[in-house]
Amino acid sequence: MEQSVEKLLRTKHLAHIWCPGCGNGTVLAATVRAIEHLGLDQDKTVIVSGIGCSSRASGYMNFDTLHTAHGRALTFATGIKLARPELTVIVLTGDGDATAIGGNHFIHAARRNIDLTTIVFNNGIYGMTGGQYSPLTPTGSYASTAPYGHIERPFDIAKLAIAAGATYVARGSAYHTKMLADVIIKGIEHTGFSVIDAVTQCPTSFGRKNKMGAPAAMLEWQRDNAVTVEAAAKLTPEQLAGKFIIGELHRSEAPEYVAEYDKVIARAQKGAKK
Amino acid sequence: MALEIKKEWCKGCGICVHFCPKKVLVLDELGKIFTRDIDKCVECGLCELRCPDFCFTLRKGKGEKVS
Numbered sequence: 001m002e003q004s005v006e007k008l009l010r011t012k013h014l015a016h017i018w019c020p021g022c023g024n025g026t027v028l029a030a031t032v033r034a035i036e037h038l039g040l041d042q043d044k045t046v047i048v049s050g051i052g053c054s055s056r057a058s059g060y061m062n063f064d065t066l067h068t069a070h071g072r073a074l075t076f077a078t079g080i081k082l083a084r085p086e087l088t089v090i091v092l093t094g095d096g097d098a099t100a101i102g103g104n105h106f107i108h109a110a111r112r113n114i115d116l117t118t119i120v121f122n123n124g125i126y127g128m129t130g131g132q133y134s135p136l137t138p139t140g141s142y143a144s145t146a147p148y149g150h151i152e153r154p155f156d157i158a159k160l161a162i163a164a165g166a167t168y169v170a171r172g173s174a175y176h177t178k179m180l181a182d183v184i185i186k187g188i189e190h191t192g193f194s195v196i197d198a199v200t201q202c203p204t205s206f207g208r209k210n211k212m213g214a215p216a217a218m219l220e221w222q223r224d225n226a227v228t229v230e231a232a233a234k235l236t237p238e239q240l241a242g243k244f245i246i247g248e249l250h251r252s253e254a255p256e257y258v259a260e261y262d263k264v265i266a267r268a269q270k271g272a273k274k
Numbered sequence: 275m276a277l278e279i280k281k282e283w284c285k286g287c288g289i290c291v292h293f294c295p296k297k298v299l300v301l302d303e304l305g306k307i308f309t310r311d312i313d314k315c316v317e318c319g320l321c322e323l324r325c326p327d328f329c330f331t332l333r334k335g336k337g338e339k340v341s
């Protein structure tokens with residue numbers, strides 16, 4: 001870990017609890033590198049997480065942190081942002097946390113375009129509870145609850161976020177860790193609901209079941225199957241089958257929820273004076 | 275630069291060993307990281323970048339420092 005980001009971690013709680021080769025540490029590192037790059041004040045930055053292996057990340061970060069209930073990170077984060085709009089609020093969540101139990105909160109946070117940055121640690125599985133499939137588990141892969149292969153189609157979380165109203169959507173991976181930090185920076189800078197899909201490896205629950213090899217081989221899988229937005233624009237859907245697109249996927253402008261809410265407060269106060 | 279290694283945080287996942295371009299890093303008999311020939315290190319920082327357990331820090335100085 002670079003000297004410059006050591007102060008952003010609660011090093012006294014390391015080594016962390018994650019399995020050997022788990023990519024959560026890499027996504028966490030990209031997150032603190034992004035925060036360091038932006039020079040965010042540790043006392044004005046709040047980290048909120050849900051439940052899952054990935055949601056343990058908040059506990060290692062030297063900020064005001066909140067480890068909440070399964071699927072509910074966005075609800076706590078919404079409350080914090082509304083009460084204290086001047087704070088930078090970053091949400092850390094797993095693919096199960098964000099799109100299964102927390103799926104409803106996810107689409108509505110996107111719909112409101114509330115100024116939060118959500119980083120989805122997407123390992124395609126419920127890591128913490130023993131490798132059950134999640135709404136992002138790819139069709140045909142194996143999970144403890146799909147021993148004969150998964151028949152469901154996964155959400156495309158980026159398309160889901162865009163359709164629901166998110167105004168910044170990007171994807172990186174544990175392998176493309178510098179690009180990941182870069183899109184996290186842009187997501188935090190963006191005013192509105194930002195979603196960063198961070199593709200990461202779970203060697204224990206996903207990798208073993210799907211015979212993906214050692215953690216380094218799982219990182220190479222990310223390297224070999226990621227296609228940049230620019231390259232993807234020149235490829236056919238057939239050529240893109242089984243690949244994932246990395247980079248900035250969407251950016252738009254829309255009224256931000258807290259700013260709109262402030263206008264309501266102003267209107268109500270004017271009304272009260274009459 | 276000196277490579278500082280936090281051996282007590284190492285879980286032996288092998289990611290740094292795999293990506294080290296100079297094959298400086300190896301796992302010992304207990305499956306923990308150590309450097310075989312630190313003089314070959316080109317300070318590329320890939321271990322610092324890729325280690326999911328924050329074991330490596332490039333600091334001012336020379337050689338290797340294990341803590």
Ligand SMILES: Cc1ncc(C[n+]2csc(CCOP(=O)(O)OP(=O)(O)O)c2C)c(N)n1
Pocket residue numbers: 051052053054055070093094095096097098101121123125126127128129134
């Ligand atoms: C209300 C509730 N239901 C179920 C659980 C059990 N549970 C804990 S973590 C988890 C899934 C975690 O998966 P994901 O969000 O993908 O995170 P990962 O562990 O893979 O990082 C579940 C179902 C819980 N803690 N609370």
